[in-house]
Amino acid sequence: MDENSSARLKRRLLGIVYRIGLFLAMLTICLPGLWIVLSSLRPTVEIMAKPPVWIPQEISLDAYVAMFSGIGKGGIPVIEYFRNSLIISVTSTIIAVAIGMAGGYAFARYRFRGKSSVFLGLMLTRTVPGIALSLPLFFLYVRLGIIDTHFGLILAYVALNVPFTIWLIDGFFRQVPKDLAEAAQIDGCTRWQAFWQVEFPLAGPGIASAAIFAFLTCWNEFALASQLTRSVSAKTLPVGLLDYTAEFTIDWRGMCALAVVMIIPALTLTYIVQKHLVGGLTSGAVKG
Amino acid sequence: MATVSLRKLTKRYGNIGIVHGIDLDIADREFIALVGPSGCGKSTTLRMIAGLEEISAGSIEIGGRVVNDLPPRSRNISMVFQSYALYPHMTVRENLGFSLKIAGAAKEDMDRRVAEASAILGLDTMLDRRPSQLSGGQRQRVAMGRAIVRDPDVFLFDEPLSNLDAKLRTQMRTEIKKLHAKVQSTVIYVTHDQVEAMTLADRIVIMRDGHIEQVGAPDEVFRRPATRFVAGFIGSPPMNLHEATIDDGQMVFASGEKLPLPGQFKSDVATGDKVVFGLRPDDIYPTGHGISSGGAGDVHQIELPITVTEPLGNETLVFVEFNGTDWVSRMLNPRPLRSGERVAMSLDMSQAHLFAADTGKTLRS
Numbered sequence: 199m200d201e202n203s204s205a206r207l208k209r210r211l212l213g214i215v216y217r218i219g220l221f222l223a224m225l226t227i228c229l230p231g232l233w234i235v236l237s238s239l240r241p242t243v244e245i246m247a248k249p250p251v252w253i254p255q256e257i258s259l260d261a262y263v264a265m266f267s268g269i270g271k272g273g274i275p276v277i278e279y280f281r282n283s284l285i286i287s288v289t290s291t292i293i294a295v296a297i298g299m300a301g302g303y304a305f306a307r308y309r310f311r312g313k314s315s316v317f318l319g320l321m322l323t324r325t326v327p328g329i330a331l332s333l334p335l336f337f338l339y340v341r342l343g344i345i346d347t348h349f350g351l352i353l354a355y356v357a358l359n360v361p362f363t364i365w366l367i368d369g370f371f372r373q374v375p376k377d378l379a380e381a382a383q384i385d386g387c388t389r390w391q392a393f394w395q396v397e398f399p400l401a402g403p404g405i406a407s408a409a410i411f412a413f414l415t416c417w418n419e420f421a422l423a424s425q426l427t428r429s430v431s432a433k434t435l436p437v438g439l440l441d442y443t444a445e446f447t448i449d450w451r452g453m454c455a456l457a458v459v460m461i462i463p464a465l466t467l468t469y470i471v472q473k474h475l476v477g478g479l480t481s482g483a484v485k486g
Numbered sequence: 487m488a489t490v491s492l493r494k495l496t497k498r499y500g501n502i503g504i505v506h507g508i509d510l511d512i513a514d515r516e517f518i519a520l521v522g523p524s525g526c527g528k529s530t531t532l533r534m535i536a537g538l539e540e541i542s543a544g545s546i547e548i549g550g551r552v553v554n555d556l557p558p559r560s561r562n563i564s565m566v567f568q569s570y571a572l573y574p575h576m577t578v579r580e581n582l583g584f585s586l587k588i589a590g591a592a593k594e595d596m597d598r599r600v601a602e603a604s605a606i607l608g609l610d611t612m613l614d615r616r617p618s619q620l621s622g623g624q625r626q627r628v629a630m631g632r633a634i635v636r637d638p639d640v641f642l643f644d645e646p647l648s649n650l651d652a653k654l655r656t657q658m659r660t661e662i663k664k665l666h667a668k669v670q671s672t673v674i675y676v677t678h679d680q681v682e683a684m685t686l687a688d689r690i691v692i693m694r695d696g697h698i699e700q701v702g703a704p705d706e707v708f709r710r711p712a713t714r715f716v717a718g719f720i721g722s723p724p725m726n727l728h729e730a731t732i733d734d735g736q737m738v739f740a741s742g743e744k745l746p747l748p749g750q751f752k753s754d755v756a757t758g759d760k761v762v763f764g765l766r767p768d769d770i771y772p773t774g775h776g777i778s779s780g781g782a783g784d785v786h787q788i789e790l791p792i793t794v795t796e797p798l799g800n801e802t803l804v805f806v807e808f809n810g811t812d813w814v815s816r817m818l819n820p821r822p823l824r825s826g827e828r829v830a831m832s833l834d835m836s837q838a839h840l841f842a843a844d845t846g847k848t849l850r851s
Binding site for chain 2: 375381382386387388391395396399
């Protein structure tokens, strides 16, 4: 065999190994999700079976039907939970992104006293686990009378997300050349117009990704929500999962079904927005 | 009418001075080049005129109106950036028409002016492309087009050609000159490239460390540099500049070698003065191969060894050793020369320059 054909063979073999590796990695990542979907369709007996039953024997949508069947027939107020989740996540995301844009822009474009310390301080807040704050927050909220309200949870989530959105959006504004805003100002824009006409559209993909992250954080958050909400009028979907736990039993199938209901909107949203997360939008602005 | 006047224009960042109170009057329709090494304050000056940089002291007038505190959009200026600064999310058409859109111009008016500008710059066929789909030269043209569309009082150029390759740069230089002839606006052009400044400008402003060293027509700054810095900065290859001490009508160099004092400076210096002697490569040449072959009287003949030659086709740069260092000379109608060969050189002392060694100012009275 000559050198060239052995090199070609080696390259092909490597390609195959590479694909197998990728498949295994993807499988590991996707398996839990798949398992949840499967479990929502199988009877609890099969879910709990030892040794595990890999191939489902019995498939039914009973859990989904039951979920919407109302209290007493195995149902939970899923519509209310969904509404609460949506209101809380969307509102806190909008606020966090708005603050993140203002803050990120300031950090990216302006020089001011104590800039790096303020930035570091913001990042340090991320090191405190949210759950550690839940008890103090609980007492505070009780005193303020905002326990078990949308407002209370929105406030907590905004605080949770703002450092992150500032940090992410700062990076994206840094990538937009300063010259562009200056050119826009010479072209007749005010500072404000220059921002909305030029810098905002160019940082758009970054702001969208910050929004997704913020939304998903709120949508999936459990620890704080479980402490700060009690009633049907404020509980979010992740907290709603607890409705499936009784004193002695856990309805795994129902829980998985609710998890699927939770995952679908998040997945859809991410899918819609990811098309707009195209990088390299600023290429061509400056030399190259 | 768009004259530009700078009065004691100053820029400081904290205690660090960048521009130290410069004065400059620019006539209507004049093409002015601000030139100097990096960090000399030329770009800062331009940005202050544009309104992108606040001024620390002094004043700026455009068309007789003080614009010190006006935002860029109220100064009726256009600027071409070094990076072009095209809006990447807009097509060429939208880039060109952006300023009109912001000003709320009518659609027909906008189309007409975009069409005019794109015709001048040959952009007609690429109006619907995005900046990322254009070559460097095309982007440069769009940037200029965007400036033209505004029909400004003053055009500001901030090193517009430095991102282009050498060939394109020469081409765009000519286009800028043509453009100026067509649009007849006042132009302030910042560059570090003295060739660009020489070829384009009506007057050149040479800056150094935030001060203006000299203002003058290209020919003037070339022939009568006011300071040693200007002499060394303008001209390529640069002027030969060497320190010497005056001793009884002669210049004594560090190595002890001597040259006669140029006749025109006889009354300006006295024995013991420290000077810098300057002679352009054009004024030192192998005898019989110079620009001023024969003619002018004050030619000093000397035999010098050759160190290196750089043939350029129609001329050769010959490096000869004198005073322990290389002096560059320009040889026209070149003949082959060998390194180490001693050749008779003519030094046209009537073209020589003398500067005071301490202040760097010319000694020409």
